[in-house]
Amino acid sequence: MPVATMYAEFATREARGASPTYERLSLAISRDTDVLTLLERVPAPKRQPNLLLAVVRLLGGPVDDASAFHDFTMANWPAVEEQLRSRATQTNEVGRCALLLPVLAALRQPLALVEVGAAAGLGLYPDRYSYRYGRHRIGTGGPVLECALTGTAPPARLPQIVWRAGLDLNPLDVTDPADLAWLEALIWPEQDDRRQRLRSAAAIAAADPPTLIRGDLVDDLAHLVARAPADATLVVFHTSVLYQLPAARRSLFLNAVRAQPGHWISVEAPDVVTFAGLPMPPDQTLHNVLALDGRPLAWARGHGQAMQWLI
Structure with missing residues (x-):
């Protein structure tokens, strides 16, 4: 383009x-x-x-x-x-956890999470945040993540997460002022609510630091997955990450993640992870596709502010 x-x-x-x-x-x-x-x-x-x-x-x-x-x-x-x-865009937008929650809550508990392209790992704490889907509120701690959800009922519970780890070429540390400054620079100027969410989520991560591995999402995924506890349901997920990869490397990752045990959640643009027969998105704004194990579930706005279920 x-x-x-x-x-x-x-x-x-x-x-x-x-x-x-x-x-x-x-x-x-x-x-x-x-x-x-x-x-x-x-x-x-x-x-x-x-x-x-x-x-x-x-x-x-x-x-x-x-x-x-x-x-x-x-x-x-x-x-x-x-x-x-x-640098790379490492928009560690915790609002995207509102997109993941309906899927995570429906899986067999407890969960072991592996996030690909984790940045500072703020997406690894969906059980520590609160959510509001219209009038429906879930959770009592952390920032409140609001999502306009249509087409399905909101989740009734938070997931039970017993292990969490992230993989990134350049992991960020929220206790490092320079890394936190970069995360804040990635938030758009008028969006003070996102800035406050970031700071609140960063405090959660700083109090209980995530396991973040510096590595490549193709070459090092299997090694990290192998560290997950066997008695938990494994979930590998990524949100707005794969567009940064060349097409050939992206294809290698998709093959690698499909070969892993457990489940795979993707939230990517429809020209990045493609699906046959997708209905039209709700409007002309950019939407990603939330998918579980390669099956599309919903259209989703980029920062988690809205989601329209497909099935």
Whole structure:
């Protein structure tokens, strides 16, 4: 996809209705030949809007004015490029646990969780958060994760998790101020609720640190899975991770995860993990597909704010 098109689609399909700042800025970048030319110099996965915008914010650059953003990016391109090349989008959005909960709660308990692309591991604590699906509330601790759920009944219980571990090329530590600053930079400007959720979830992880393994999701998955207790139901899951992989590597991972025991939950865009015969999504905004063991269950918004069940 041309870089200009990527930024225009991000503005209209993801930022619109969620971040007016990013919608305006992404549309401006889609027409900014200077910035687009610089972006062409970095590998394709490093050109994505979420990554560029977070890097500029991390470096102290402005995002509320397109002209100021242009000037900062051009003047500081060596630093921006270095960060683009060394970082990846690690949006550790705990709101996505609201998408996982109906599936996790329905599996045989207790559970052993393995998250692929875990970042700081905040997605490994779905039993420590609270949830609100419309009027239905579950849980009493941690941040309250709200999700507009249609097409199925909300879950009636929290999962029982006896073991949890994550795999990431660059695991983050929420007790490290630099790592926490990067996680906060990935949250869109107006979304103070997400920022507060992140801080609340980070406190939970800091009090009971997750097992995070630095490794590759293809080469090291089986080794981590082998450490899970045999008397718990294994669940390997990932949310908005595989789009960062080249197609060939993605295919190798899908083969690897299908070969593991237990269950596999994916929350990915429909062109990343594909399914035949999917119905149309609820609207034109970007939706992911929640799937269990390769079977699609629901359309889901990217940050867990809504989910429409398919069956």
